[in-house]
Amino acid sequence: MGSTDVLVVGVDGSPDSRLALEYAVSEAVLRGAALRVVSAFESAGIFGDRYDVPIPVSDQQIAEKVEAEMVTLINEVIGTRPDVPKVQVVVQAGVTGRVLTEASADADMLIVGHRGRGEVASALLGSVGLYCVLHARCSVTVVRPRGELHTEEALPTNP
Secondary structure, three states: OOOOOOEEEEEEOOOOHHHHHHHHHHHHHHHOOOOEEEOOOOOHHEEEEEEEEOOOOOOOHHHHHHHHHHHHHHHHHHHOOOOOEEEEEEEEEEEEEHHHHHHHOOOOOEEEEEOOOOOOOOOOHHHOOOOOOHHOEEEEEEEEEEOOOOOOHHHHOOO
């Protein structure tokens, strides 16, 4: 792999996305690749239209807040590592799965957490992860929480 390799990781602030970021940093260092850290958010205008309420913040304000949170998280994960990849931060309004697959169109790998901030936790892959697996134009790695049982182990078997 050469120095033009790019890995993309989706980050939404969830514990699983932090694990995905940790994995992505290690993988980028191992490959000598650049790392593109991507976060999507729902546009304030769409939210306001959906609920027919005025939203007192702009997409730019939301993006700035999300970016600041991402930079803090990246700095925590990178910490005092001796080797770190070149990191690019991308924050964009839009549907998360689409934003991630578009951001990874030129990448060698897209890395996502097993579950994001969705309301229902389960042994099944989250909707964003599934979207990415089905639509990304590159390899997709889904990072599961440490110590989590595999689906086959979690389900009862017939005697």
